Amino acid sequence: MPKVTIDGISIEVPEGTTILNAARMIGGEIVPPAMCYYSKLKTSGGYCRTCIVKVSKGSDKDPRPMPKPVASCRTVVMDGMEVENITSAEVLEARAGVVEFLLINHPLDCPVCDQAGECHLQDLAYEHGKEASRYEFKRREFEKTDIGDKVQLHMTRCILCYRCVKVADQLTDGRVHGVINRGDVAEISTYIQNAIDNDFSGNVIDVCPVGALTDKTFRFKSRVWYTKPVDAHRDCPHCTGKVRLWYKGDDVARVTARKDKYGEVEEWICNECRFDKKKTSDWVIEGPTHVDRHSVISANHYESIRALKASIERQKKSLPHGTKVGLGQGALDPNNPN
Amino acid sequence: MGKKLLLQHDHVPGIHTLQVYRDHGGYSALRKALSSMTPEQIVEEVKTSGLRGRGGAGFPTGMKWSFLAKPPGVPRYVVCNADESEPGTFKDRYLMERIPHLLIEGMILSSYALGANTSYIYIRGEYYYVANILEMAIAEAYAAGLLGKNILGSGFDCDLYVQIGAGAYICGEETALLESLEGKRGNPRIKPPFPAVAGLYGCPTVVNNVETIAAVVPIVNDGGAAYAAIGVGRSTGTKLISASGHINRPGVYEIELGVPVEEFIYSDEYCGGIRNGRRMKAVVAGGSSVPILPADLILKTSNGEPRLMTYESLADGGFASGTMLGSGGFIVMDEDTSIVKNLWNFTRFYHHESCGQCSPCREGTGWMEKILHKILDGHGTLSDVDLLWDIQAKIEGKTICPLGDAAAWPVASAIRHFRSEFEEYVKRGSSIRDVKHYFRLNNLPEPVA
Numbered sequence: 031m032p033k034v035t036i037d038g039i040s041i042e043v044p045e046g047t048t049i050l051n052a053a054r055m056i057g058g059e060i061v062p063p064a065m066c067y068y069s070k071l072k073t074s075g076g077y078c079r080t081c082i083v084k085v086s087k088g089s090d091k092d093p094r095p096m097p098k099p100v101a102s103c104r105t106v107v108m109d110g111m112e113v114e115n116i117t118s119a120e121v122l123e124a125r126a127g128v129v130e131f132l133l134i135n136h137p138l139d140c141p142v143c144d145q146a147g148e149c150h151l152q153d154l155a156y157e158h159g160k161e162a163s164r165y166e167f168k169r170r171e172f173e174k175t176d177i178g179d180k181v182q183l184h185m186t187r188c189i190l191c192y193r194c195v196k197v198a199d200q201l202t203d204g205r206v207h208g209v210i211n212r213g214d215v216a217e218i219s220t221y222i223q224n225a226i227d228n229d230f231s232g233n234v235i236d237v238c239p240v241g242a243l244t245d246k247t248f249r250f251k252s253r254v255w256y257t258k259p260v261d262a263h264r265d266c267p268h269c270t271g272k273v274r275l276w277y278k279g280d281d282v283a284r285v286t287a288r289k290d291k292y293g294e295v296e297e298w299i300c301n302e303c304r305f306d307k308k309k310t311s312d313w314v315i316e317g318p319t320h321v322d323r324h325s326v327i328s329a330n331h332y333e334s335i336r337a338l339k340a341s342i343e344r345q346k347k348s349l350p351h352g353t354k355v356g357l358g359q360g361a362l363d364p365n366n367p368n
Numbered sequence: 369m370g371k372k373l374l375l376q377h378d379h380v381p382g383i384h385t386l387q388v389y390r391d392h393g394g395y396s397a398l399r400k401a402l403s404s405m406t407p408e409q410i411v412e413e414v415k416t417s418g419l420r421g422r423g424g425a426g427f428p429t430g431m432k433w434s435f436l437a438k439p440p441g442v443p444r445y446v447v448c449n450a451d452e453s454e455p456g457t458f459k460d461r462y463l464m465e466r467i468p469h470l471l472i473e474g475m476i477l478s479s480y481a482l483g484a485n486t487s488y489i490y491i492r493g494e495y496y497y498v499a500n501i502l503e504m505a506i507a508e509a510y511a512a513g514l515l516g517k518n519i520l521g522s523g524f525d526c527d528l529y530v531q532i533g534a535g536a537y538i539c540g541e542e543t544a545l546l547e548s549l550e551g552k553r554g555n556p557r558i559k560p561p562f563p564a565v566a567g568l569y570g571c572p573t574v575v576n577n578v579e580t581i582a583a584v585v586p587i588v589n590d591g592g593a594a595y596a597a598i599g600v601g602r603s604t605g606t607k608l609i610s611a612s613g614h615i616n617r618p619g620v621y622e623i624e625l626g627v628p629v630e631e632f633i634y635s636d637e638y639c640g641g642i643r644n645g646r647r648m649k650a651v652v653a654g655g656s657s658v659p660i661l662p663a664d665l666i667l668k669t670s671n672g673e674p675r676l677m678t679y680e681s682l683a684d685g686g687f688a689s690g691t692m693l694g695s696g697g698f699i700v701m702d703e704d705t706s707i708v709k710n711l712w713n714f715t716r717f718y719h720h721e722s723c724g725q726c727s728p729c730r731e732g733t734g735w736m737e738k739i740l741h742k743i744l745d746g747h748g749t750l751s752d753v754d755l756l757w758d759i760q761a762k763i764e765g766k767t768i769c770p771l772g773d774a775a776a777w778p779v780a781s782a783i784r785h786f787r788s789e790f791e792e793y794v795k796r797g798s799s800i801r802d803v804k805h806y807f808r809l810n811n812l813p814e815p816v817a
């Protein structure tokens with residue numbers, strides 16, 4: 031088994047493992063952020079470039095460093111490889127550049143976006159971005175379109191990660207979803223707008239890292255941090271029926287697949303489970319979900335506010351002196367109606 | 369006069385026809401190869417010749433050919449890259465238009481050498497009339513038994529197809545080309561795997577430029593050693609240069625590698641000097657992607673040696689003071705040229721041609737174009753120049769394919785060598801705005817430069 035060292039930590043991994051997956055096996059802060067790679071989707075990754083790292087030693091056989099930063103999600107480890115991620119100022123600078131590129135045309139309409147609170151671009155910008163943008167031109171805009179009657183495409187927010195394209199390719203039959211045009215006017219499109227009515231098409235919502243593909247049955251119903259996640263299952267003829275219910279009060283506001291700590295779906299779910307089963311009586315409740323992130327969602331319901339505050343204090347230390355960080359007023363009040 | 373290997377008969381009337389091409393020695397290399405050489409021997413000759421890819425990167429062709437995977441029972445493909453879309457480059461068009469049979473002969477030879485029975489010429493959509501010329505020539509070749517089954521009684525079969533692209537520069541990148549050829553969206557693939565292992569339809573594939581493939585003909589005819597005898601060092605043989613810009617004699621020239629740049633620009637055999645007796649300001653030596661150099665640095669390297677038209681000499685000094693031979697698109701600019709405006713034009717091109725797969729190129733190219741436009745319009749600030757520098761640095765080397773680099777290098781080199789010109793635009797911002805306003809008010813066409 032090849033041995034790879036990432037930021038000074040060594041691990042032996044199976045042949046063919048990528049740098050990103052090796053880092054995930056180590057875990058912790060040295061895991062590069064991934065906006066387009068998705069372990070459950072073949073050929074995903076390589077597009078967004080947020081996961082770039084520096085290979086300072088190629089392998090024991092050929093110790094030369096790689097001349098350019100590489101996408102860790104698409105680069106396979108070699109025996110003796112040495113990788114720098116957060117220990118390299120160069121990598122962090124390049125990553126901040128990628129984050130800036132992803133944001134220059136993003137509408138930043140988080141206050142009205144259903145994804146806010148569970149958006150990977152928000153997390154990425156918070157952890158790796160700069161506080162202000164240097165972009166001063168008009169941002170790109172697209173019309174909103176409906177993909178079938180349950181999914182809305184808000185192309186203006188899309189970061190072209192290609193995940194939904196791979197879902198359409200690999201999970202649904204008859205490819206009708208893809209990318210048209212090129213460059214910064216490239217857009218996700220569906221050949222005939224309503225053609226995605228396949229049993230598994232709803233999974234595009236779960237794979238979308240941003241609020242570009244959202245669940246119309248949940249539209250503007252609630253900020254996600256006021257909903258409470260609960261794992262549940264049912265006997266489903268189409269899928270495993272293992273889902274996550276998001277409660278608002280006593281009502282099921284939304285059904286999604288269960289996601290792991292990297293935000294990836296554990297098992298795909300069908301459209302019937304996702305869109306049509308919105309009563310508690312449809313489900314066998316397993317219990318509350320532990321959301322494995324320092325998110326307001328988990329803090330709201332299951333983790334102590336003290337832990338969240340401690341986390342904020344920790345993050346503050348990495349910011350320039352005097353930067354003010356905190357939770358917005360009322361953000362943690364479960365009675366806050368927004 | 370330098371020796372010519374590709375274009376020695378380009379002005380012979382009717383050279384595009386099989387008959388006249390044959391009368392001038394055409395298809396003798398094919399006859400020789402099929403009757404007296406094994407495929408391996410041809411690969412050896414190509415290695416000996418030192419031929420390097422003429423599409424831009426200059427990768428040794430013999431080495432590329434020897435990397436081709438040969439799993440049993442799996443077809444192999446030879447694909448000719450005739451997408452030629454790099455601004456300033458128009459040599460492949462000239463060769464195909466004039467002597468289509470030279471490319472076809474090269475394709476059959478390469479297919480024989482690499483064991484491919486099906487081969488493709490992928491040509492850019494705007495060259496549809498050149499595609500017609502090629503189709504006519506291919507039909508002649510089939511009729512004469514030079515293509516198809518059992519070519520010249522040798523037992524070797526080869527079919528050759530021309531595929532027209534749909535007008536995207538990115539489809540010149542070899543893996544985007546293969547995607548397009550397969551009927552898909554022309555997005556570059558993420559490498560590895562490289563085409564030599566998994567190319568067209570997942571099979572081992574060699575992609576070579578038109579000129580590279582044409583050069584196989586004289587290499588087989590005269591031997592690799594004779595080819596290698598021309599040129600300097602690792603820059604062997606001849607190279608087609610498409611010269612354009614403010615010169616007296618724009619056109620396509622076949623040069624022996626090693627001609628001094630000064631001779632190429634000023635001698636009447638080639639560019640014939642700068643138009644209207646003006647002074648030369650700058651040169652983009654190898655197509656729009658390569659770094660621009662000011663007149664003094666294109667004529668002499670930073671340590672004062674005369675620069676030669678070779679891969680090595682043009683690259684001497686790295687990007688700090690050198691450039692690249694690239695595709696051979698040689699663009700000369702006189703003293704009246706605005707570097708900033710020219711850069712904006714190039715940047716606009718890369719913005720328009722980015723496929724949009726990776727974030728730095730998709731977002732960065734458009735951003736750079738907008739900033740350059742702002743500077744040209746007289747609204748720029750000094751910090752915009754620094755911002756441009758920073759953006760190009762954040763694109764370079766961080767993308768899936770080299771289009772990102774191609775967009776970054778012209779910006780970096782223009783700022784490196786002509787920073788004062790950007791600053792001049794910033795300083796004169798208010799007068800630029802006034803002049804523009806005046807012309808607009810009076811419905812006058814805006815002045816150029």
Ligand SMILES: Cc1cc2nc3c(=O)[nH]c(=O)nc-3n(C[C@H](O)[C@H](O)[C@H](O)COP(=O)(O)O)c2cc1C
Nearest residue numbers: 421422423449451452453540541542576577580770
């Ligand atoms: C954006 C881009 C455009 C390219 N366009 C062309 C082209 O039009 N013609 C060409 O021969 N090579 C082009 N190339 C280079 C090809 O990818 C490839 O290196 C070349 O076809 C290999 O042939 P050669 O080894 O004979 O040069 C391009 C590369 C990039 C990144």
Ligand code: SF4
Nearest residue numbers: 188189191192194238
């Ligand atoms: S819509 Fe979402 S999943 Fe699809 S490419 Fe855009 S950001 Fe990715």
Ligand code: SF4
Nearest residue numbers: 723725726729767769
């Ligand atoms: S560098 Fe540009 S053209 Fe190349 S893959 Fe990335 S977005 Fe596409």
Ligand code: FES
Nearest residue numbers: 076078079081103
């Ligand atoms: S996660 Fe690796 S490039 Fe996007």
